[in-house]
Amino acid sequence: MQTSEFLVSAPGKVILHGEHSVVHGKVALAVSVNLRTHLRLQATSSGDVRINLPNIDTFLSWEITALQPLLAGCKEQDGLKEPDADLLKRLREFTGISDDSTDTRSMAVLAFLYMYLTVFAGSLASITVSVWSELPTGAGLGSSAAYNVCLSAALLSARGTISSPLTPQLESARWRKEELELINRWAFMGEKIIHGNPSGVDNAVGTWGGFLRYHAGNITPLSWVPILRILLTNTKVPRSTKVLVSGVKDKINKFPSIMNPVLESISAVSVTCEQTLTEMAAHGPSADYYNILEELIDINQHHLNVMGVGHSSLDTLCRVTLARGLHSKLTGAGGGGCGITLLRPETDTSMIQSTIEELKACGFDCWETSIGAPGVQQHSSAALSQDILKILNSY
Amino acid sequence: MQTSEFLVSAPGKVILHGEHSVVHGKVALAVSVNLRTHLRLQATSSGDVRINLPNIDTFLSWEITALQPLLAGCKEQDGLKEPDADLLKRLREFTGISDDSTDTRSMAVLAFLYMYLTVFAGSLASITVSVWSELPTGAGLGSSAAYNVCLSAALLSARGTISSPLTPQLESARWRKEELELINRWAFMGEKIIHGNPSGVDNAVGTWGGFLRYHAGNITPLSWVPILRILLTNTKVPRSTKVLVSGVKDKINKFPSIMNPVLESISAVSVTCEQTLTEMAAHGPSADYYNILEELIDINQHHLNVMGVGHSSLDTLCRVTLARGLHSKLTGAGGGGCGITLLRPETDTSMIQSTIEELKACGFDCWETSIGAPGVQQHSSAALSQDILKILNSY
Numbered sequence: 001m002q003t004s005e006f007l008v009s010a011p012g013k014v015i016l017h018g019e020h021s022v023v024h025g026k027v028a029l030a031v032s033v034n035l036r037t038h039l040r041l042q043a044t045s046s047g048d049v050r051i052n053l054p055n056i057d058t059f060l061s062w063e064i065t066a067l068q069p070l071l072a073g074c075k076e077q078d079g080l081k082e083p084d085a086d087l088l089k090r091l092r093e094f095t096g097i098s099d100d101s102t103d104t105r106s107m108a109v110l111a112f113l114y115m116y117l118t119v120f121a122g123s124l125a126s127i128t129v130s131v132w133s134e135l136p137t138g139a140g141l142g143s144s145a146a147y148n149v150c151l152s153a154a155l156l157s158a159r160g161t162i163s164s165p166l167t168p169q170l171e172s173a174r175w176r177k178e179e180l181e182l183i184n185r186w187a188f189m190g191e192k193i194i195h196g197n198p199s200g201v202d203n204a205v206g207t208w209g210g211f212l213r214y215h216a217g218n219i220t221p222l223s224w225v226p227i228l229r230i231l232l233t234n235t236k237v238p239r240s241t242k243v244l245v246s247g248v249k250d251k252i253n254k255f256p257s258i259m260n261p262v263l264e265s266i267s268a269v270s271v272t273c274e275q276t277l278t279e280m281a282a283h284g285p286s287a288d289y290y291n292i293l294e295e296l297i298d299i300n301q302h303h304l305n306v307m308g309v310g311h312s313s314l315d316t317l318c319r320v321t322l323a324r325g326l327h328s329k330l331t332g333a334g335g336g337g338c339g340i341t342l343l344r345p346e347t348d349t350s351m352i353q354s355t356i357e358e359l360k361a362c363g364f365d366c367w368e369t370s371i372g373a374p375g376v377q378q379h380s381s382a383a384l385s386q387d388i389l390k391i392l393n394s395y
Numbered sequence: 396m397q398t399s400e401f402l403v404s405a406p407g408k409v410i411l412h413g414e415h416s417v418v419h420g421k422v423a424l425a426v427s428v429n430l431r432t433h434l435r436l437q438a439t440s441s442g443d444v445r446i447n448l449p450n451i452d453t454f455l456s457w458e459i460t461a462l463q464p465l466l467a468g469c470k471e472q473d474g475l476k477e478p479d480a481d482l483l484k485r486l487r488e489f490t491g492i493s494d495d496s497t498d499t500r501s502m503a504v505l506a507f508l509y510m511y512l513t514v515f516a517g518s519l520a521s522i523t524v525s526v527w528s529e530l531p532t533g534a535g536l537g538s539s540a541a542y543n544v545c546l547s548a549a550l551l552s553a554r555g556t557i558s559s560p561l562t563p564q565l566e567s568a569r570w571r572k573e574e575l576e577l578i579n580r581w582a583f584m585g586e587k588i589i590h591g592n593p594s595g596v597d598n599a600v601g602t603w604g605g606f607l608r609y610h611a612g613n614i615t616p617l618s619w620v621p622i623l624r625i626l627l628t629n630t631k632v633p634r635s636t637k638v639l640v641s642g643v644k645d646k647i648n649k650f651p652s653i654m655n656p657v658l659e660s661i662s663a664v665s666v667t668c669e670q671t672l673t674e675m676a677a678h679g680p681s682a683d684y685y686n687i688l689e690e691l692i693d694i695n696q697h698h699l700n701v702m703g704v705g706h707s708s709l710d711t712l713c714r715v716t717l718a719r720g721l722h723s724k725l726t727g728a729g730g731g732g733c734g735i736t737l738l739r740p741e742t743d744t745s746m747i748q749s750t751i752e753e754l755k756a757c758g759f760d761c762w763e764t765s766i767g768a769p770g771v772q773q774h775s776s777a778a779l780s781q782d783i784l785k786i787l788n789s790y
Binding site: 255257258259261262264265268269271272295296298299302303305306315319 | 650652653654656657659660663664666667690691693694697698700701710714
C-alpha cells in the first residue's frame with residue numbers, strides 16, 4: 001500500500017419520482033441525498049483485518065493468517081457478475097453467521113470480508129476499516145449501497161487497482177469514469193451479497209451521485225442538473241416493501257383500466273421532472289421551475305395514494321409542510337418510511353427550523369440536506385467535520 | 396283545473412364520479428340526492444298568481460289581468476328548444492329585474508313567470524305556488540333544477556297537459572315515461588333561463604332520479620341500481636366553478652402527458668362504478684361491492700386533488716371520516732363546496748351521529764341522506780312531514 005490512510009464518503013439515495021411504477025416498466029428518477037456514509041481505511045502492522053461499524057455496535061477483527069485459507073480454490077471473479085457462492089458459504093462458516101441470518105450486522109460483515117478477500121486476493125494486507133453513516137439503516141435510503149460503495153472505493157484504491165485521486169492541493173476528489181465504473185461493479189457485488197437481487201440503482205447513485213434515470217433495467221446518469229435543498233423526513237413507521245409492492249400489483253390486476261393510466265401519468269411525471277431539471281441547469285433555477293417541481297411532487301404524492309402506498313404519517317408530513325407552502329411526497333416504498341420536502345434557494349432558515357421542530361414533535365426524524373450531491377469521493381481529513389473525524393479516528 | 400291542490404317534490408343532484416373530466420369528454424355518473432325540493436300549487440279565486448319562496452324570503456303576486464298582455468305576439472314554443480328571448484325581455488321589464496341581474500331571487504321569479512305564462516298561455520289560472528327546499532342554494536346540488544322540475548311537473552299537471560298520477564290509494568306517485576320526458580324538457584327550459592347554457596344533467600336527475608350516465612352530451616338513466624346511504628357535507632367554502640374548470644383546463648394544457656392519463660383513469664372509475672352498482676342490483680349489496688365503491692371514492696378523490704380542485708376543508712372531511720373507516724370525496728366543482736361520504740347498510744347510527752357532530756364542529760353543514768332516490772313525485776299530504784306541510788301551508 002502506497003498510502004497509509006484513505007478517507008472516502010458516498011451519498012445515500014432517494015427516489016424523486018417513479019417508485020413502484022418502475023416495477024411495472026416505467027421511468028424512475030433516483031437521486032443522491034447528501035446524508036453520507038464515511039469510511040476510513042488505515043494500513044496497520046498488526047497482522048489483523050479489523051472492521052468498526054459504530055452505528056450498529058459492531059467491532060470485529062480477524063488474523064490474516066486465519067483468513068488466507070478461505071481463498072483456497074477460489075475461482076477467478078467472472079467479470080464481477082455474481083458473488084462466489086462457495087466463498088460466501090465458507091465465510092458464513094468462518095464467521096459463525098448461519099445461512100438464514102440476514103440481519104444488518106451479519107450482512108455488513110459478510111460483504112466486507114468478501115470484498116476484502118477478493119480485492120486483496122493476491123496478498124492480504126493488514127488494515128483497519130471504520131465506517132460511520134449519517135443514514136438510518138432500513139429506511140430505503142440506500143445505506144447498504146453507500147457502505148458498499150465506500151468499501152469498494154477504499155479497498156480498490158488501497159490495493160492499487162484504481163488510483164488515489166486526492167492530491168495535496170485538494171480537500172476532496174473523485175475518480176475517473178472508468179475507475180468509478182469499477183467501483184460501481186464491486187459495490188453492486190456487495191449489494192448482491194446483502195440483498196440477493198438488487199436493482200443496482202442504489203450503488204449507481206452512491207457511485208455517480210446526482211440524478212439517474214432508471215428504466216427497464218437501464219441506469220443512465222443525467223448530465224449536469226442542479227443540487228436542490230430538501231428536508232428528508234423519516235416517519236419511522238415500519239413497513240414491508242415486499243407487501244407494498246405486492247399490494248400495488250394486486251390493485252393493478254383488480255382495476256387495470258383505472259391503474260394503468262396512473263402508471264402512465266407517473267412515468268410522465270418522471271420525464272417532465274427530468275426535462276425541468278435539465279432546463280434549470282441550462283437557464284438557471286428560476287421560480288417558474290420550482291413551481292413545476294412542486295406541482296410534480298404534489299401530483300405524484302396523490303398518485304402514490306391512489307396506488308395504496310400512502311400512510312396517515314405521510315399525510316401529516318404533507319399537511320405540516322404545505323401549511324408553510326412546502327411540498328412533500330413519500331420516497332421509496334411508502335406505507336410510512338421516508339418523505340422528501342422541496343426547499344427553494346430562498347426558503348428562510350428560521351421557517352425551516354420551525355418546520356423541522358414541528359415534524360420532530362410528530363415523532364419523525366428530520367434532516368435538512370440536499371439532493372443531487374456528488375457520488376463517492378476521496379477526502380483529506382481537512383474536508384471532514386470534527387465530529388465525523390472523531391468517530392472515525394477513535395478505533 | 397280539475398284538482399285544487401298539487402304537492403310535488405324533486406331531489407337534488409350530486410356527481411358521484413366524473414366531475415371535471417366530463418368537461419373533457421369523459422363519462423360522469425350523476426345521481427339524485429334525497430334532499431328534496433317540495434312544491435305546493437293551489438288553485439285560487441283571487442285572480443292573482445302568487446309565488447312564495449320562503450328559503451329566499453321571496454313572496455310576490457301579480458294580477459292575471461296585468462300578466463295577460465305579456466303574452467301578446469308570443470311565438471309558439473319551438474319544440475321547447477330555447478327560451479323566447481322577447482318574452483324574457485318583457486318579463487324583466489314587467490318585474491323590474493334588470494338585464495344584468497342574475498341573483499337567485501331574480502332568476503327564480505323569471506323562471507316561474509316564464510313557465511307559468513307559457514304553460515297556461517291559453518287561459519291564465521289563478522294559483523298560488525309555494526316552494527320549500529331542503530337543498531342549500533349555490534352549492535352545486537342542483538337546487539335550481541329541483542325547483543324547475545317541481546314547477547314544470549306541477550304546472551303541467553295543473554294545466555292538464557299531463558296527468559295527475561296520484562290516486563286516493565297512494566301517498567306518492569310518479570308520472571309515465573312520456574310525461575316525465577315533457578316535465579324534463581320544460582324544466583330544462585327553466586334551467587336555461589336561470590343558467591344560460593346548462594348541461595341538462597341536473598334537471599334530468601331531478602326528473603328521473605336514480606343514477607344517470609353523462610357522456611359527450613348524452614344523458615342515460617341507468618336501469619335499477621341500489622339506493623345508497625351517504626353523508627352530504629357542505630364545507631361552505633365558497634368557490635367559483637368557472638375558475639376551477641378553467642384551472643383544470645390550464646393544467647391539462649401545461650402537463651398533457653401527465654393529465655390526460657388521469658382523465659382516462661377517472662373515466663374508468665365511473666365505468667367501474669357503474670358496473671359495480673349494476674352487479675349490486677343483481678346480486679345484492681355485499682361487503683365486497685362496498686369495498687370496491689370505497690376504493691373508487693378514494694382513487695377519484697386523489698385524482699381530483701391531482702387536477703387541483705381539492706381544498707384543505709375537503710382534506711379535513713376525508714380525514715375525519717376515514718378515522719371512522721368512512722370514505723369521502725368532493726362532489727361537483729371542488730375547491731371547497733360539497734363532499735359525499737359513503738355509509739354502509741350496517742353503519743352504526745351513533746357513529747354516524749358523532750361523525751356529523753365532528754364535521755359540524757369543523758364549521759360544515761352535514762346531512763345524513765341517500766343517493767339513488769326517486770325523481771319527481773306527486774304526493775298526498777299524508778306523505779309529507781308535518782314540518783314541510785306547515786311551511787307549504789302557511790302561505
